[in-house]
Amino acid sequence: MNDSSTQVADIDSSSDTKTLSGQTTAALREAIIKGVFAPGEKLNEPKLAEQFQVSRGPLREAIRRLVAMRLVRHVPHVGATVVTLELESILELYDVREALEGKAAALAAENMSEEDIEKLRKLLELHRKHTQDNEGEYMQTEGDFDFHYQIIKGSGNQLLTDQLCDELYHLIRMFRFQTSRFKSRSNRALIEHEQLIYAIEQRDPELAEMLMRKHISRAKNSIRKALTSQSLSD
Amino acid sequence: MNDSSTQVADIDSSSDTKTLSGQTTAALREAIIKGVFAPGEKLNEPKLAEQFQVSRGPLREAIRRLVAMRLVRHVPHVGATVVTLELESILELYDVREALEGKAAALAAENMSEEDIEKLRKLLELHRKHTQDNEGEYMQTEGDFDFHYQIIKGSGNQLLTDQLCDELYHLIRMFRFQTSRFKSRSNRALIEHEQLIYAIEQRDPELAEMLMRKHISRAKNSIRKALTSQSLSD
DNA sequence: CAACCCTGAATTGTTGACAATAAACTCACT
DNA sequence: AGTGAGTTTATTGTCAACAATTCAGGGTTG
Numbered sequence: 001m002n003d004s005s006t007q008v009a010d011i012d013s014s015s016d017t018k019t020l021s022g023q024t025t026a027a028l029r030e031a032i033i034k035g036v037f038a039p040g041e042k043l044n045e046p047k048l049a050e051q052f053q054v055s056r057g058p059l060r061e062a063i064r065r066l067v068a069m070r071l072v073r074h075v076p077h078v079g080a081t082v083v084t085l086e087l088e089s090i091l092e093l094y095d096v097r098e099a100l101e102g103k104a105a106a107l108a109a110e111n112m113s114e115e116d117i118e119k120l121r122k123l124l125e126l127h128r129k130h131t132q133d134n135e136g137e138y139m140q141t142e143g144d145f146d147f148h149y150q151i152i153k154g155s156g157n158q159l160l161t162d163q164l165c166d167e168l169y170h171l172i173r174m175f176r177f178q179t180s181r182f183k184s185r186s187n188r189a190l191i192e193h194e195q196l197i198y199a200i201e202q203r204d205p206e207l208a209e210m211l212m213r214k215h216i217s218r219a220k221n222s223i224r225k226a227l228t229s230q231s232l233s234d
Numbered sequence: 235m236n237d238s239s240t241q242v243a244d245i246d247s248s249s250d251t252k253t254l255s256g257q258t259t260a261a262l263r264e265a266i267i268k269g270v271f272a273p274g275e276k277l278n279e280p281k282l283a284e285q286f287q288v289s290r291g292p293l294r295e296a297i298r299r300l301v302a303m304r305l306v307r308h309v310p311h312v313g314a315t316v317v318t319l320e321l322e323s324i325l326e327l328y329d330v331r332e333a334l335e336g337k338a339a340a341l342a343a344e345n346m347s348e349e350d351i352e353k354l355r356k357l358l359e360l361h362r363k364h365t366q367d368n369e370g371e372y373m374q375t376e377g378d379f380d381f382h383y384q385i386i387k388g389s390g391n392q393l394l395t396d397q398l399c400d401e402l403y404h405l406i407r408m409f410r411f412q413t414s415r416f417k418s419r420s421n422r423a424l425i426e427h428e429q430l431i432y433a434i435e436q437r438d439p440e441l442a443e444m445l446m447r448k449h450i451s452r453a454k455n456s457i458r459k460a461l462t463s464q465s466l467s468d
Numbered sequence: 469c470a471a472c473c474c475t476g477a478a479t480t481g482t483t484g485a486c487a488a489t490a491a492a493c494t495c496a497c498t
Numbered sequence: 499a500g501t502g503a504g505t506t507t508a509t510t511g512t513c514a515a516c517a518a519t520t521c522a523g524g525g526t527t528g
Contacts, residue, residue, distance in 0.1 A: 016310045018310050018311065018489095019310045019311070019510095019511065019512095020511075020512070021511080021512090022310065044479080045479075045480070046478095046479080046480095054512085054513095055512060055513045055514075056480095056513085056514090057291075057511080057512055057513065057514095058511080058512070058513095060295075060480090060481090061294075061295075061298060064295060064298050064299065065298065065302075068299075068302035070393070070396075076250045076252050076253045076256065076480085076481085076519095077252065077253070077479085077480060077481075077518085077519055077520060078479090078480080078519095078520070078521095079479070079480070079520095089392075089393070092391045092392060092393040092394065093393055095337060095341065095391055095393075095394065096334070096337070096391070096393050096394055096397065098337065099333040099334050099336065099337035099394075100330070100333050100334065102333065103329060103330070103332065103333035107329065157326045157329055157330070158323075158326060159304070159323070159326040159327055159329075159330050160326065160329065160330055160333075162304075163330065163397070252519095253480095253481065253482095254481075254482070255481080255482090278509080279509075279510070280508095280509080280510095288482085288483095289482060289483045289484075290483085290484090290510095291481080291482055291483065291484095292481080292482070292483095294510090294511090310489095310510085310511085311488085311489050311490060311509085311510060311511075312489095312490070312491090312509090312510080313509070313510070
Protein backbone atom coordinates (compact mmCIF):
# COMPACT_ATOMS: atom_id res chain seq x y z
CA MET A 1 0.00 0.00 0.00
CA ASN A 2 2.95 2.34 0.50
CA ASP A 3 3.65 3.58 -3.00
CA SER A 4 6.73 5.61 -2.24
CA SER A 5 8.91 3.04 -0.51
CA THR A 6 9.72 1.08 -3.62
CA GLN A 7 12.43 -1.45 -2.93
CA VAL A 8 15.14 -2.43 -5.33
CA ALA A 9 13.69 -5.90 -5.62
CA ASP A 10 10.47 -4.40 -6.94
CA ILE A 11 12.18 -2.33 -9.57
CA ASP A 12 14.46 -5.03 -10.86
CA SER A 13 12.90 -8.07 -12.46
CA SER A 14 16.18 -9.77 -13.36
CA SER A 15 16.93 -11.06 -9.86
CA ASP A 16 15.90 -14.66 -9.37
CA THR A 17 15.66 -15.15 -5.66
CA LYS A 18 14.96 -18.81 -6.30
CA THR A 19 18.18 -19.73 -8.04
CA LEU A 20 21.72 -19.44 -6.75
CA SER A 21 23.01 -17.58 -9.77
CA GLY A 22 20.20 -15.08 -9.34
CA GLN A 23 21.07 -14.46 -5.71
CA THR A 24 24.73 -14.18 -6.59
CA THR A 25 23.88 -11.71 -9.35
CA ALA A 26 22.01 -9.49 -6.91
CA ALA A 27 24.70 -9.74 -4.24
CA LEU A 28 27.57 -9.04 -6.62
CA ARG A 29 25.62 -6.25 -8.26
CA GLU A 30 24.98 -4.47 -4.97
CA ALA A 31 28.60 -4.97 -3.90
CA ILE A 32 29.83 -3.35 -7.09
CA ILE A 33 27.35 -0.48 -6.90
CA LYS A 34 28.20 0.20 -3.25
CA GLY A 35 31.89 0.24 -4.04
CA VAL A 36 32.90 -2.94 -2.20
CA PHE A 37 34.73 -3.77 -5.40
CA ALA A 38 36.53 -0.71 -6.66
CA PRO A 39 36.12 0.56 -10.22
CA GLY A 40 38.63 -1.17 -12.46
CA GLU A 41 39.17 -3.99 -9.98
CA LYS A 42 39.74 -7.46 -11.35
CA LEU A 43 37.04 -9.99 -10.51
CA ASN A 44 38.82 -13.22 -9.67
CA GLU A 45 36.46 -16.13 -10.19
CA PRO A 46 37.80 -18.63 -7.62
CA LYS A 47 38.11 -15.98 -4.91
CA LEU A 48 34.65 -14.55 -5.55
CA ALA A 49 33.15 -18.03 -5.64
CA GLU A 50 34.72 -18.70 -2.24
CA GLN A 51 33.51 -15.34 -0.97
CA PHE A 52 29.89 -15.85 -2.04
CA GLN A 53 29.90 -19.53 -1.07
CA VAL A 54 28.98 -20.77 -4.52
CA SER A 55 30.67 -22.68 -7.29
CA ARG A 56 32.25 -21.02 -10.25
CA GLY A 57 29.29 -21.90 -12.47
CA PRO A 58 26.66 -19.63 -10.94
CA LEU A 59 29.30 -16.99 -10.35
CA ARG A 60 30.28 -16.89 -14.01
CA GLU A 61 26.62 -16.60 -14.88
CA ALA A 62 26.25 -13.68 -12.48
CA ILE A 63 29.23 -11.97 -14.08
CA ARG A 64 27.73 -12.38 -17.52
CA ARG A 65 24.48 -10.81 -16.39
CA LEU A 66 26.37 -7.87 -14.94
CA VAL A 67 28.20 -7.53 -18.23
CA ALA A 68 24.80 -7.18 -19.89
CA MET A 69 23.97 -4.48 -17.33
CA ARG A 70 27.25 -2.77 -18.24
CA LEU A 71 28.50 -2.86 -14.67
CA VAL A 72 31.31 -5.25 -15.62
CA ARG A 73 33.58 -5.52 -18.62
CA HIS A 74 34.83 -8.85 -19.87
CA VAL A 75 37.68 -9.85 -22.16
CA PRO A 76 37.92 -13.49 -23.31
CA HIS A 77 40.71 -15.44 -21.65
CA VAL A 78 41.64 -12.41 -19.60
CA GLY A 79 38.78 -11.88 -17.21
CA ALA A 80 36.20 -9.49 -15.86
CA THR A 81 36.75 -6.09 -14.30
CA VAL A 82 34.46 -3.55 -12.65
CA VAL A 83 33.66 -0.69 -15.00
CA THR A 84 35.24 2.68 -14.40
CA LEU A 85 32.76 5.51 -14.77
CA GLU A 86 34.64 8.17 -16.67
CA LEU A 87 32.97 11.53 -17.10
CA GLU A 88 32.64 10.69 -20.78
CA SER A 89 30.61 7.55 -20.03
CA ILE A 90 28.33 9.40 -17.64
CA LEU A 91 27.56 12.08 -20.21
CA GLU A 92 26.83 9.35 -22.75
CA LEU A 93 24.50 7.71 -20.27
CA TYR A 94 22.60 10.93 -19.75
CA ASP A 95 22.18 11.40 -23.50
CA VAL A 96 20.64 7.95 -23.71
CA ARG A 97 18.45 8.70 -20.70
CA GLU A 98 17.32 11.93 -22.32
CA ALA A 99 16.21 10.06 -25.43
CA LEU A 100 14.56 7.12 -23.68
CA GLU A 101 12.95 8.89 -20.74
CA GLY A 102 11.81 11.70 -23.00
CA LYS A 103 9.91 9.20 -25.10
CA ALA A 104 8.68 7.53 -21.91
CA ALA A 105 7.23 10.82 -20.71
CA ALA A 106 5.45 11.32 -24.02
CA LEU A 107 3.98 7.84 -23.89
CA ALA A 108 3.04 8.30 -20.25
CA ALA A 109 1.09 11.43 -21.16
CA GLU A 110 -0.82 9.33 -23.65
CA ASN A 111 -1.28 6.06 -21.80
CA MET A 112 -1.03 6.63 -18.06
CA SER A 113 -4.24 5.93 -16.16
CA GLU A 114 -5.87 8.65 -14.08
CA GLU A 115 -5.23 6.70 -10.90
CA ASP A 116 -1.53 6.39 -11.68
CA ILE A 117 -1.30 10.11 -12.34
CA GLU A 118 -2.99 10.64 -8.99
CA LYS A 119 -0.34 8.45 -7.33
CA LEU A 120 2.42 10.33 -9.09
CA ARG A 121 1.16 13.64 -7.75
CA LYS A 122 1.00 12.26 -4.23
CA LEU A 123 4.56 11.03 -4.62
CA LEU A 124 5.65 14.50 -5.65
CA GLU A 125 3.97 16.04 -2.60
CA LEU A 126 5.82 13.53 -0.43
CA HIS A 127 9.11 14.63 -1.95
CA ARG A 128 8.22 18.25 -1.49
CA LYS A 129 7.50 17.69 2.19
CA HIS A 130 10.67 15.66 2.67
CA THR A 131 12.76 18.39 1.03
CA GLN A 132 11.20 21.07 3.22
CA ASP A 133 11.82 19.15 6.45
CA ASN A 134 15.34 17.91 5.80
CA GLU A 135 17.74 19.40 3.33
CA GLY A 136 17.15 16.75 0.70
CA GLU A 137 20.06 14.34 0.71
CA TYR A 138 20.55 10.73 -0.41
CA MET A 139 17.05 9.46 0.28
CA GLN A 140 15.83 12.20 -1.99
CA THR A 141 18.10 10.95 -4.71
CA GLU A 142 16.69 7.44 -4.57
CA GLY A 143 13.19 8.86 -4.42
CA ASP A 144 13.96 11.01 -7.40
CA PHE A 145 14.47 8.01 -9.57
CA ASP A 146 11.36 6.49 -8.05
CA PHE A 147 9.51 9.41 -9.57
CA HIS A 148 11.12 8.80 -12.92
CA TYR A 149 10.43 5.10 -12.52
CA GLN A 150 6.71 5.67 -12.14
CA ILE A 151 6.66 7.68 -15.34
CA ILE A 152 8.67 5.06 -17.21
CA LYS A 153 6.31 2.35 -16.03
CA GLY A 154 3.42 4.60 -16.99
CA SER A 155 4.61 4.61 -20.59
CA GLY A 156 3.18 1.15 -21.00
CA ASN A 157 6.16 0.19 -23.18
CA GLN A 158 7.68 -2.99 -21.77
CA LEU A 159 10.86 -2.85 -23.83
CA LEU A 160 11.50 0.74 -22.82
CA THR A 161 10.85 -0.11 -19.18
CA ASP A 162 13.20 -3.08 -19.26
CA GLN A 163 15.99 -1.14 -20.90
CA LEU A 164 15.77 1.69 -18.40
CA CYS A 165 14.88 -0.13 -15.18
CA ASP A 166 16.73 -3.41 -15.59
CA GLU A 167 19.87 -2.33 -17.39
CA LEU A 168 20.63 1.36 -17.20
CA TYR A 169 19.15 1.95 -13.76
CA HIS A 170 21.94 0.16 -11.92
CA LEU A 171 24.56 2.13 -13.81
CA ILE A 172 22.85 5.31 -12.64
CA ARG A 173 22.73 3.99 -9.08
CA MET A 174 26.45 3.23 -9.20
CA PHE A 175 27.27 6.68 -10.43
CA ARG A 176 25.03 8.30 -7.82
CA PHE A 177 26.65 6.30 -5.06
CA GLN A 178 30.11 7.39 -6.17
CA THR A 179 29.08 11.05 -6.24
CA SER A 180 26.59 11.03 -3.38
CA ARG A 181 28.48 13.78 -1.52
CA PHE A 182 27.41 16.29 -4.17
CA LYS A 183 24.26 18.10 -3.12
CA SER A 184 21.80 17.47 -5.91
CA ARG A 185 19.54 20.17 -7.23
CA SER A 186 16.47 19.24 -5.24
CA ASN A 187 14.62 22.56 -5.54
CA ARG A 188 14.94 22.81 -9.29
CA ALA A 189 14.12 19.13 -9.61
CA LEU A 190 10.90 19.65 -7.66
CA ILE A 191 9.82 22.50 -9.90
CA GLU A 192 10.61 20.54 -13.03
CA HIS A 193 8.80 17.48 -11.74
CA GLU A 194 5.78 19.65 -11.02
CA GLN A 195 5.78 20.95 -14.59
CA LEU A 196 6.14 17.42 -15.88
CA ILE A 197 3.12 16.17 -13.97
CA TYR A 198 1.10 19.08 -15.27
CA ALA A 199 1.95 18.18 -18.86
CA ILE A 200 0.98 14.57 -18.24
CA GLU A 201 -2.28 15.62 -16.60
CA GLN A 202 -3.01 17.78 -19.62
CA ARG A 203 -2.30 14.75 -21.84
CA ASP A 204 0.29 16.72 -23.78
CA PRO A 205 2.92 14.26 -25.09
CA GLU A 206 5.07 16.81 -26.90
CA LEU A 207 5.30 19.08 -23.85
CA ALA A 208 5.93 16.17 -21.50
CA GLU A 209 8.73 14.91 -23.71
CA MET A 210 10.36 18.30 -24.00
CA LEU A 211 10.14 18.93 -20.25
CA MET A 212 11.64 15.55 -19.43
CA ARG A 213 14.43 16.03 -21.93
CA LYS A 214 15.27 19.46 -20.58
CA HIS A 215 15.10 18.10 -17.05
CA ILE A 216 17.66 15.40 -17.80
CA SER A 217 19.74 17.67 -19.99
CA ARG A 218 20.05 20.16 -17.12
CA ALA A 219 21.08 17.39 -14.78
CA LYS A 220 23.72 16.38 -17.31
CA ASN A 221 25.06 19.91 -17.51
CA SER A 222 25.23 20.28 -13.75
CA ILE A 223 27.16 17.02 -13.59
CA ARG A 224 29.55 18.19 -16.25
CA LYS A 225 30.19 21.41 -14.38
CA ALA A 226 30.66 19.67 -11.04
CA LEU A 227 33.05 17.09 -12.41
CA THR A 228 35.18 19.20 -14.70
CA SER A 229 35.96 21.83 -12.09
CA GLN A 230 36.85 19.39 -9.33
CA SER A 231 38.06 15.86 -9.91
CA LEU A 232 36.10 12.85 -8.71
CA SER A 233 38.92 11.32 -6.72
CA ASP A 234 39.97 14.26 -4.54
CA MET B 235 38.42 -0.70 -48.01
CA ASN B 236 34.90 -1.60 -49.10
CA ASP B 237 32.75 0.51 -46.86
CA SER B 238 29.37 -0.67 -48.01
CA SER B 239 29.71 -4.43 -47.62
CA THR B 240 29.58 -4.43 -43.85
CA GLN B 241 29.30 -7.95 -42.53
CA VAL B 242 27.36 -9.00 -39.49
CA ALA B 243 30.59 -9.87 -37.71
CA ASP B 244 31.71 -6.26 -38.09
CA ILE B 245 28.53 -4.83 -36.67
CA ASP B 246 28.34 -7.12 -33.69
CA SER B 247 31.05 -6.88 -31.08
CA SER B 248 29.55 -9.46 -28.74
CA SER B 249 30.65 -12.49 -30.75
CA ASP B 250 33.89 -13.99 -29.51
CA THR B 251 35.19 -16.06 -32.36
CA LYS B 252 37.96 -17.25 -30.06
CA THR B 253 35.83 -18.92 -27.42
CA LEU B 254 33.37 -21.76 -27.83
CA SER B 255 30.54 -19.98 -26.07
CA GLY B 256 31.04 -17.02 -28.38
CA GLN B 257 30.82 -19.19 -31.48
CA THR B 258 27.78 -20.95 -30.08
CA THR B 259 26.18 -17.60 -29.33
CA ALA B 260 26.64 -16.47 -32.92
CA ALA B 261 25.43 -19.77 -34.37
CA LEU B 262 22.37 -20.00 -32.15
CA ARG B 263 21.60 -16.35 -32.72
CA GLU B 264 21.64 -16.71 -36.50
CA ALA B 265 19.59 -19.91 -36.30
CA ILE B 266 16.93 -18.14 -34.26
CA ILE B 267 16.89 -15.07 -36.51
CA LYS B 268 16.66 -17.18 -39.65
CA GLY B 269 13.78 -19.16 -38.21
CA VAL B 270 15.52 -22.51 -37.80
CA PHE B 271 14.03 -22.46 -34.33
CA ALA B 272 10.45 -21.30 -34.53
CA PRO B 273 9.11 -18.46 -32.37
CA GLY B 274 7.92 -19.85 -29.05
CA GLU B 275 9.92 -23.04 -29.49
CA LYS B 276 11.48 -24.57 -26.39
CA LEU B 277 15.27 -24.61 -26.34
CA ASN B 278 16.28 -27.98 -24.94
CA GLU B 279 19.78 -27.74 -23.50
CA PRO B 280 21.00 -31.33 -23.98
CA LYS B 281 19.66 -31.52 -27.53
CA LEU B 282 21.08 -28.16 -28.53
CA ALA B 283 24.42 -29.02 -26.97
CA GLU B 284 24.49 -32.20 -29.03
CA GLN B 285 23.45 -30.27 -32.12
CA PHE B 286 26.14 -27.62 -31.78
CA GLN B 287 28.76 -30.13 -30.64
CA VAL B 288 29.48 -28.38 -27.36
CA SER B 289 28.90 -29.05 -23.71
CA ARG B 290 25.99 -27.62 -21.80
CA GLY B 291 28.19 -24.99 -20.17
CA PRO B 292 28.96 -22.85 -23.21
CA LEU B 293 25.46 -23.45 -24.51
CA ARG B 294 23.87 -22.10 -21.35
CA GLU B 295 26.14 -19.10 -21.60
CA ALA B 296 25.04 -18.55 -25.19
CA ILE B 297 21.41 -18.72 -24.12
CA ARG B 298 22.01 -16.12 -21.42
CA ARG B 299 23.58 -13.76 -23.91
CA LEU B 300 20.60 -14.19 -26.22
CA VAL B 301 18.33 -13.42 -23.30
CA ALA B 302 20.20 -10.15 -22.89
CA MET B 303 19.61 -9.51 -26.61
CA ARG B 304 15.91 -10.23 -26.03
CA LEU B 305 15.87 -13.00 -28.63
CA VAL B 306 15.18 -15.61 -25.96
CA ARG B 307 13.04 -15.64 -22.85
CA HIS B 308 14.02 -17.60 -19.78
CA VAL B 309 12.10 -18.80 -16.74
CA PRO B 310 14.01 -20.33 -13.81
CA HIS B 311 13.67 -24.09 -13.52
CA VAL B 312 11.47 -24.14 -16.60
CA GLY B 313 13.76 -23.25 -19.46
CA ALA B 314 14.37 -20.99 -22.42
CA THR B 315 12.08 -20.31 -25.38
CA VAL B 316 12.47 -18.32 -28.58
CA VAL B 317 10.65 -15.00 -28.36
CA THR B 318 7.43 -14.51 -30.29
CA LEU B 319 7.30 -11.17 -32.04
CA GLU B 320 3.78 -9.92 -31.47
CA LEU B 321 2.71 -6.78 -33.28
CA GLU B 322 2.67 -5.05 -29.91
CA SER B 323 6.36 -5.85 -29.30
CA ILE B 324 7.34 -4.63 -32.75
CA LEU B 325 5.59 -1.32 -32.24
CA GLU B 326 7.31 -0.97 -28.87
CA LEU B 327 10.63 -1.67 -30.55
CA TYR B 328 10.03 1.04 -33.11
CA ASP B 329 9.20 3.57 -30.39
CA VAL B 330 12.51 2.79 -28.73
CA ARG B 331 14.29 3.03 -32.07
CA GLU B 332 12.65 6.38 -32.72
CA ALA B 333 13.98 7.74 -29.45
CA LEU B 334 17.48 6.29 -29.68
CA GLU B 335 18.15 6.72 -33.38
CA GLY B 336 16.66 10.20 -33.29
CA LYS B 337 19.19 11.17 -30.67
CA ALA B 338 21.89 9.37 -32.66
CA ALA B 339 21.09 11.46 -35.72
CA ALA B 340 21.31 14.65 -33.69
CA LEU B 341 24.67 13.64 -32.25
CA ALA B 342 25.87 12.55 -35.69
CA ALA B 343 25.06 16.01 -37.06
CA GLU B 344 27.26 17.44 -34.33
CA ASN B 345 30.12 14.97 -34.21
CA MET B 346 30.42 13.10 -37.50
CA SER B 347 33.63 13.79 -39.40
CA GLU B 348 33.51 15.21 -42.90
CA GLU B 349 35.03 12.04 -44.30
CA ASP B 350 32.36 9.89 -42.67
CA ILE B 351 29.63 12.11 -44.07
CA GLU B 352 31.26 11.70 -47.46
CA LYS B 353 31.14 7.91 -47.06
CA LEU B 354 27.52 8.10 -46.00
CA ARG B 355 26.59 9.97 -49.14
CA LYS B 356 28.40 7.45 -51.31
CA LEU B 357 26.51 4.68 -49.54
CA LEU B 358 23.23 6.42 -50.31
CA GLU B 359 24.16 6.71 -54.00
CA LEU B 360 24.92 2.99 -54.00
CA HIS B 361 21.47 2.28 -52.61
CA ARG B 362 19.88 4.57 -55.14
CA LYS B 363 21.60 2.78 -57.99
CA HIS B 364 20.70 -0.63 -56.60
CA THR B 365 17.05 0.36 -56.25
CA GLN B 366 16.95 1.66 -59.83
CA ASP B 367 18.48 -1.53 -61.27
CA ASN B 368 16.55 -4.11 -59.30
CA GLU B 369 13.27 -3.54 -57.56
CA GLY B 370 14.87 -3.14 -54.14
CA GLU B 371 14.28 -6.31 -52.19
CA TYR B 372 16.03 -8.00 -49.26
CA MET B 373 19.55 -6.80 -49.93
CA GLN B 374 18.17 -3.31 -49.77
CA THR B 375 16.72 -4.05 -46.39
CA GLU B 376 20.06 -5.15 -44.96
CA GLY B 377 21.73 -2.20 -46.61
CA ASP B 378 19.09 0.07 -45.17
CA PHE B 379 20.18 -0.71 -41.68
CA ASP B 380 23.76 -0.33 -42.79
CA PHE B 381 22.87 3.27 -43.54
CA HIS B 382 21.31 3.69 -40.12
CA TYR B 383 24.30 1.91 -38.63
CA GLN B 384 26.74 4.42 -40.07
CA ILE B 385 24.76 7.26 -38.54
CA ILE B 386 24.55 5.53 -35.17
CA LYS B 387 28.29 4.95 -35.20
CA GLY B 388 28.73 8.57 -36.27
CA SER B 389 27.05 9.74 -33.08
CA GLY B 390 30.24 8.98 -31.20
CA ASN B 391 28.21 7.69 -28.26
CA GLN B 392 29.48 4.23 -27.39
CA LEU B 393 26.60 3.34 -25.06
CA LEU B 394 24.05 4.34 -27.67
CA THR B 395 25.88 2.35 -30.32
CA ASP B 396 26.08 -0.74 -28.15
CA GLN B 397 22.42 -0.61 -27.23
CA LEU B 398 21.31 -0.27 -30.82
CA CYS B 399 23.86 -2.39 -32.68
CA ASP B 400 24.56 -5.15 -30.18
CA GLU B 401 21.16 -5.65 -28.59
CA LEU B 402 18.25 -4.23 -30.54
CA TYR B 403 19.70 -4.77 -34.01
CA HIS B 404 19.25 -8.54 -33.94
CA LEU B 405 15.66 -8.17 -32.85
CA ILE B 406 15.10 -5.96 -35.87
CA ARG B 407 16.83 -8.48 -38.11
CA MET B 408 14.60 -11.26 -36.79
CA PHE B 409 11.47 -9.24 -37.43
CA ARG B 410 12.65 -8.31 -40.92
CA PHE B 411 13.37 -11.91 -41.76
CA GLN B 412 9.92 -12.98 -40.66
CA THR B 413 8.26 -10.29 -42.77
CA SER B 414 10.71 -10.20 -45.67
CA ARG B 415 7.97 -10.92 -48.20
CA PHE B 416 6.52 -7.46 -47.61
CA LYS B 417 7.88 -4.99 -50.14
CA SER B 418 9.50 -2.28 -48.07
CA ARG B 419 9.10 1.36 -48.94
CA SER B 420 12.38 1.79 -50.75
CA ASN B 421 11.51 4.94 -52.70
CA ARG B 422 10.27 6.86 -49.71
CA ALA B 423 13.18 5.57 -47.67
CA LEU B 424 15.63 6.89 -50.24
CA ILE B 425 14.06 10.34 -50.18
CA GLU B 426 14.05 10.42 -46.42
CA HIS B 427 17.64 9.25 -46.23
CA GLU B 428 18.60 11.99 -48.67
CA GLN B 429 16.96 14.63 -46.45
CA LEU B 430 18.69 13.16 -43.42
CA ILE B 431 22.13 13.41 -44.98
CA TYR B 432 21.43 17.00 -45.95
CA ALA B 433 20.58 17.87 -42.34
CA ILE B 434 23.77 16.21 -41.14
CA GLU B 435 25.83 18.02 -43.76
CA GLN B 436 24.27 21.28 -42.61
CA ARG B 437 25.22 20.36 -39.04
CA ASP B 438 21.63 20.80 -37.92
CA PRO B 439 21.02 18.46 -34.95
CA GLU B 440 17.39 19.40 -34.36
CA LEU B 441 16.43 18.86 -37.99
CA ALA B 442 18.40 15.62 -38.23
CA GLU B 443 16.68 14.30 -35.11
CA MET B 444 13.23 15.23 -36.32
CA LEU B 445 13.81 13.71 -39.76
CA MET B 446 15.11 10.48 -38.30
CA ARG B 447 12.19 10.27 -35.88
CA LYS B 448 9.66 10.87 -38.62
CA HIS B 449 11.46 8.35 -40.82
CA ILE B 450 11.17 5.63 -38.18
CA SER B 451 7.69 6.68 -37.15
CA ARG B 452 6.51 6.31 -40.75
CA ALA B 453 8.08 2.88 -40.95
CA LYS B 454 6.24 1.98 -37.75
CA ASN B 455 2.93 3.13 -39.18
CA SER B 456 3.40 1.23 -42.40
CA ILE B 457 4.16 -1.88 -40.37
CA ARG B 458 1.05 -1.38 -38.28
CA LYS B 459 -1.07 -1.04 -41.39
CA ALA B 460 0.45 -4.07 -43.08
CA LEU B 461 0.06 -6.28 -40.05
CA THR B 462 -3.37 -5.27 -38.82
CA SER B 463 -5.07 -5.69 -42.20
CA GLN B 464 -3.57 -9.07 -42.98
CA SER B 465 -2.30 -11.46 -40.34
CA LEU B 466 1.33 -12.50 -40.18
CA SER B 467 0.66 -16.22 -40.35
CA ASP B 468 -1.50 -16.42 -43.48
C1' DC C 469 72.18 -3.19 -20.79
C1' DA C 470 68.15 -4.11 -23.37
C1' DA C 471 65.42 -7.20 -25.98
C1' DC C 472 63.88 -11.74 -26.71
C1' DC C 473 62.49 -16.42 -25.78
C1' DC C 474 61.32 -19.91 -22.79
C1' DT C 475 59.29 -21.90 -18.82
C1' DG C 476 55.93 -22.11 -15.02
C1' DA C 477 52.20 -20.58 -12.29
C1' DA C 478 47.72 -18.66 -12.13
C1' DT C 479 43.35 -17.96 -14.29
C1' DT C 480 39.82 -18.71 -17.56
C1' DG C 481 37.21 -21.95 -20.59
C1' DT C 482 35.18 -26.46 -20.93
C1' DT C 483 33.51 -30.88 -19.67
C1' DG C 484 30.78 -34.61 -17.54
C1' DA C 485 28.56 -36.14 -13.37
C1' DC C 486 25.37 -35.10 -9.51
C1' DA C 487 21.34 -32.66 -7.15
C1' DA C 488 17.00 -30.25 -7.23
C1' DT C 489 13.03 -28.79 -9.33
C1' DA C 490 9.02 -29.07 -12.34
C1' DA C 491 6.15 -31.46 -15.59
C1' DA C 492 3.79 -35.82 -16.90
C1' DC C 493 1.82 -39.93 -15.92
C1' DT C 494 -0.52 -43.50 -13.04
C1' DC C 495 -3.71 -44.94 -10.02
C1' DA C 496 -6.86 -44.67 -6.38
C1' DC C 497 -11.00 -42.38 -4.68
C1' DT C 498 -15.30 -39.66 -4.82
C1' DA D 499 -15.87 -40.55 -15.37
C1' DG D 500 -13.38 -36.81 -13.35
C1' DT D 501 -10.40 -35.08 -9.87
C1' DG D 502 -6.69 -35.44 -6.81
C1' DA D 503 -2.47 -37.25 -4.61
C1' DG D 504 1.63 -39.85 -5.28
C1' DT D 505 5.26 -41.45 -8.25
C1' DT D 506 8.16 -41.30 -12.20
C1' DT D 507 10.74 -39.02 -15.66
C1' DA D 508 12.80 -35.42 -18.03
C1' DT D 509 15.05 -31.03 -17.65
C1' DT D 510 17.34 -27.44 -15.35
C1' DG D 511 20.68 -25.91 -11.72
C1' DT D 512 25.02 -26.86 -9.50
C1' DC D 513 29.43 -28.76 -8.65
C1' DA D 514 34.31 -30.25 -9.00
C1' DA D 515 37.91 -31.84 -12.07
C1' DC D 516 40.34 -31.15 -16.59
C1' DA D 517 42.18 -28.47 -20.66
C1' DA D 518 43.70 -24.28 -22.81
C1' DT D 519 45.39 -19.80 -22.63
C1' DT D 520 47.50 -15.77 -20.76
C1' DC D 521 50.81 -13.33 -18.00
C1' DA D 522 54.90 -12.84 -15.20
C1' DG D 523 59.56 -14.12 -14.13
C1' DG D 524 64.11 -15.68 -15.14
C1' DG D 525 67.56 -16.56 -18.07
C1' DT D 526 70.03 -16.04 -22.29
C1' DT D 527 71.86 -13.54 -26.17
C1' DG D 528 72.75 -9.61 -29.23
